[in-house]
Amino acid sequence: MNYDQKILEPNESVNMTDSATTAMNTESGTPKMTARHVDVFYGDKQAINDVSIDVNMDSVTAFIGPSGCGKSTFLRCMNRMNDTIPIARVTGEIKLEGEDIYASQMDVVQLRARVGMVFQKPNPFPKSIYDNIAYGPRIHGLATGKEELDEIVESSLQRAGLWGEVKDRLDDSGTALSGGQQQRLCIARAIAVDPEVILMDEPCSALDPIATAKIEELIHELRGKYAIVIVTHNMQQAARVSQKTAFFHLGTLVEYGETTDIFTNPREEKTRDYITGRYG
Amino acid sequence: MTGATLLFLIIGLGLIAWFFGRLKAAGMQSGGKHSRSALHSLPNYHGWYVALWAILPAAIFLAVWSFASPALITDAALTSPAAAQLPQDAFARAAILSEARAIASGNQVNAFNPLSQSMVEPYRDAITYYQMIGTVAALLLVFACGVYAWLQIKPDLRARTKIERVTMLVLLLASLIAIVTTVGIFLSLVFESVRFFSMVSPIDFLFGTEWNPKAVAGPRGETGFGAIPLFWGTVFIGAIIAMIVAIPLGLMSAIYLTQYAPAKFRSWMKPILEVLAGVPTVVYGYFAALTVAPALRDFAVSIGISNASSESALAAGVVMGIMIIPFVSSMADDSIAAVPSAMRDGSLAMGATQSETIKKVLIPAALPGVVGGVLLAVSRAIGETMIVVMAAGLAANMTANPFSSVTTVTTQIVQLLTGDQEFDSPKTLAAFALGLVLFIVTLLLNLIALRVVKKYREAYE
Numbered sequence: 001m002n003y004d005q006k007i008l009e010p011n012e013s014v015n016m017t018d019s020a021t022t023a024m025n026t027e028s029g030t031p032k033m034t035a036r037h038v039d040v041f042y043g044d045k046q047a048i049n050d051v052s053i054d055v056n057m058d059s060v061t062a063f064i065g066p067s068g069c070g071k072s073t074f075l076r077c078m079n080r081m082n083d084t085i086p087i088a089r090v091t092g093e094i095k096l097e098g099e100d101i102y103a104s105q106m107d108v109v110q111l112r113a114r115v116g117m118v119f120q121k122p123n124p125f126p127k128s129i130y131d132n133i134a135y136g137p138r139i140h141g142l143a144t145g146k147e148e149l150d151e152i153v154e155s156s157l158q159r160a161g162l163w164g165e166v167k168d169r170l171d172d173s174g175t176a177l178s179g180g181q182q183q184r185l186c187i188a189r190a191i192a193v194d195p196e197v198i199l200m201d202e203p204c205s206a207l208d209p210i211a212t213a214k215i216e217e218l219i220h221e222l223r224g225k226y227a228i229v230i231v232t233h234n235m236q237q238a239a240r241v242s243q244k245t246a247f248f249h250l251g252t253l254v255e256y257g258e259t260t261d262i263f264t265n266p267r268e269e270k271t272r273d274y275i276t277g278r279y280g
Numbered sequence: 281m282t283g284a285t286l287l288f289l290i291i292g293l294g295l296i297a298w299f300f301g302r303l304k305a306a307g308m309q310s311g312g313k314h315s316r317s318a319l320h321s322l323p324n325y326h327g328w329y330v331a332l333w334a335i336l337p338a339a340i341f342l343a344v345w346s347f348a349s350p351a352l353i354t355d356a357a358l359t360s361p362a363a364a365q366l367p368q369d370a371f372a373r374a375a376i377l378s379e380a381r382a383i384a385s386g387n388q389v390n391a392f393n394p395l396s397q398s399m400v401e402p403y404r405d406a407i408t409y410y411q412m413i414g415t416v417a418a419l420l421l422v423f424a425c426g427v428y429a430w431l432q433i434k435p436d437l438r439a440r441t442k443i444e445r446v447t448m449l450v451l452l453l454a455s456l457i458a459i460v461t462t463v464g465i466f467l468s469l470v471f472e473s474v475r476f477f478s479m480v481s482p483i484d485f486l487f488g489t490e491w492n493p494k495a496v497a498g499p500r501g502e503t504g505f506g507a508i509p510l511f512w513g514t515v516f517i518g519a520i521i522a523m524i525v526a527i528p529l530g531l532m533s534a535i536y537l538t539q540y541a542p543a544k545f546r547s548w549m550k551p552i553l554e555v556l557a558g559v560p561t562v563v564y565g566y567f568a569a570l571t572v573a574p575a576l577r578d579f580a581v582s583i584g585i586s587n588a589s590s591e592s593a594l595a596a597g598v599v600m601g602i603m604i605i606p607f608v609s610s611m612a613d614d615s616i617a618a619v620p621s622a623m624r625d626g627s628l629a630m631g632a633t634q635s636e637t638i639k640k641v642l643i644p645a646a647l648p649g650v651v652g653g654v655l656l657a658v659s660r661a662i663g664e665t666m667i668v669v670m671a672a673g674l675a676a677n678m679t680a681n682p683f684s685s686v687t688t689v690t691t692q693i694v695q696l697l698t699g700d701q702e703f704d705s706p707k708t709l710a711a712f713a714l715g716l717v718l719f720i721v722t723l724l725l726n727l728i729a730l731r732v733v734k735k736y737r738e739a740y741e
């Protein structure tokens with residue numbers, strides 16, 4: 001993938017030519033995605049109120065907050081999955097490497113190939129493991145032949161830490177795997193189209209602790225290769241996997257900063273109340 | 281007193297019993313306004329308890345009595361002196377007796393046979409006698425059982441439990457009626473078919489290729505009961521032509537309705553399609569015979585098929601397919617809607633377009649359900665009668681030419697059973713054998729279809 005000319009925000013200093021080099025060159029973290037003054041409405045009801053946030057390439061960003069505060073809603077704005085909800089309306093500006101993703105010339109198909117998503121409940125297609133992974137590369141025409149496709153499938157499964165467990169049963173149905181394996185299959189499926197950002201909406205909430213630990217380990221390994229945003233209701237998980245944490249409350253972004261700061265020394269009263277378990 | 285009057289009387293007494301039962305139970309409801317009732321069940325249940333005790337045994341007795349009493353009445357009439365003159369021949373005897381009985385019970389005025397007239401008096405006496413016994417016994421039962429139940433009423437009588445048990449039994453009986461009837465129909469089909477197969481070999485019937493039923497066998501023993509042309513016609517119209525029309529159109533309509541249609545349009549369209557599924561098939565038959573068939577024939581002639589018949593497989597099949605579109609569409613709609621939306625979101629989030637998502641994820645995922653729906657549709661199509669009777673014709677042709685006339689199993693059943701026929705000629709009995717084949721095939725199709733659909737539903741639990 002090649003995105004030559006980028007419109008840079010004034011405070012962006014590093015000239016990005018390739019997502020991979022961006023990952024290596026950034027120290028303080030150049031925003032991969034930026035959101036400014038985003039409001040989201042479901043019909044007349046406002047679910048997100050004036051949220052501005054930057055998502056970096058080199059860190060895992062966690063969205064935390066009480067349920068119903070709009071974490072999923074905001075996450076779904078970042079790859080325009082809210083387009084599938086007829087009553088949802090998004091205003092404000094969200095940019096991916098400086099390109100406005102809500103601009104009319106933005107192709108949603110391209111956007112979603114660049115910003116992948118993993119859902120709360122593992123949702124493998126009722127196809128073989130191989131076809132699950134090959135699904136994205138096929139629709140985006142990423143492989144020219146069978147061998148190339150095989151390679152993509154293998155490397156995606158390897159990155160998702162699933163290759164060893166499934167390499168002898170690629171023809172089995174994806175739905176026959178265990179819950180944790182299914183979720184890693186979904187992550188592998190997202191990786192297979194070589195995205196720049198991976199959005200995860202409570203990816204472990206349907207899994208047992210061992211499967212959860214595996215996913216967390218996987219997130220560690222994927223960090224730096226992709227900009228990762230993870231929604232979680234589990235604060236220990238946020239503390240374990242993320243470097244940046246955003247605390248949402250009632251549709252607003254209350255506080256956003258280094259995870260260690262948020263958990264040890266929050267600026268806002270509300271954040272402290274939430275992480276000390278006083279409400280939520 | 282006639283049976284109906286007696287029944288109403290018993291029900292009336294039952295209501296009175298209900299009243300007394302309730303009254304007694306209500307009297308036992310002690311304590312102040314807000315204290316818990318001392319009764320186990322509400323007074324109403326006690327009322328019903330007494331009422332059912334009063335009505336049910338008497339009603340059951342009457343039912344048994346109405347089966348048993350005719351034999352008793354005949355026996356009694358035969359002991360009368362007039363019976364001595366009856367002929368010994370069982371057939372003549374039975375004719376006279378039935379005439380006498382008809383006159384005695386007021387269904388007939390004059391006797392053709394003077395002997396019958398002489399039997400009327402003994403019959404009348406016997407009928408009156410047994411009716412009286414029945415009436416008295418029934419009323420006695422009402423009183424005895426009613427009083428028994430009434431005496432049983434105590435605060436701790438579990439009337440509610442008992443009433444609920446009776447209710448459940450009634451519901452069970454209701455659900456059994458359909459099954460028992462179907463089994464009865466099946467057995468009668470089997471019985472008549474066995475008689476048919478004692479005259480015509482099953483091999484000739486199932487594998488013979490000449491359908492030209494005659495009452496008597498031809499010179500070489502051929503009977504003209506080879507049903508293959510009918511089976512072929514049925515499959516050709518119902519499973520091939522109709523499905524070529526119904527499957528794509530039904531599927532496309534379901535895809536449009538579930539995936540693209542605005543909610544408002546869908547909320548209009550779905551009920552309309554469901555109403556269409558209830559249009560009597562004779563209406564479609566008119567359409568097939570009067571509009572589609574002539575148009576198709578003209579079309580066939582215009583493209584140079586000179587032997588095109590005005591009754592064609594194509595006309596019947598196409599109209600049958602159209603008739604079945606709502607059915608296929610609604611089954612496919614259900615199957616597609618049953619695919620979890622997570623599947624659709626997963627595909628869209630990969631950057632697939634809506635049509636890619638439909639083609640590569642939704643339809644494959646919904647396929648088993650769709651296949652089940654199609655099998656059910658086929659089973660409906662091959663059992664469909666009116667359209668083929670009106671539009672497909674009677675000629676038992678074995679042809680794949682859709683413009684020629686073919687005939688189906690159902691058409692031939694109608695053909696064999698209408699008109700003057702002896703009831704036990706092979707021609708008539710053949711209708712039962714055809715019916716049996718149809719019954720078994722549709723039953724199997726339904727079984728397979730339901731299995732497939734069930735398996736599919738389980739996959740998305």
Ligand SMILES: Nc1ncnc2c1ncn2[C@@H]1O[C@H](COP(=O)(O)OP(=O)(O)O)[C@@H](O)[C@H]1O
Pocket residue numbers: 042047065066067068069070071072073074085
């Ligand atoms: N599809 C929808 N239609 C209408 N309202 C919605 C929809 N999805 C979410 N909401 C509302 O938006 C608010 C935020 O929901 P959500 O983003 O799912 O919260 P979270 O993920 O933080 O639990 C809630 O009040 C919810 O009721």
Ligand SMILES: [Mg+2]
Pocket residue numbers: 071072073201
């Ligand atoms: Mg959520």
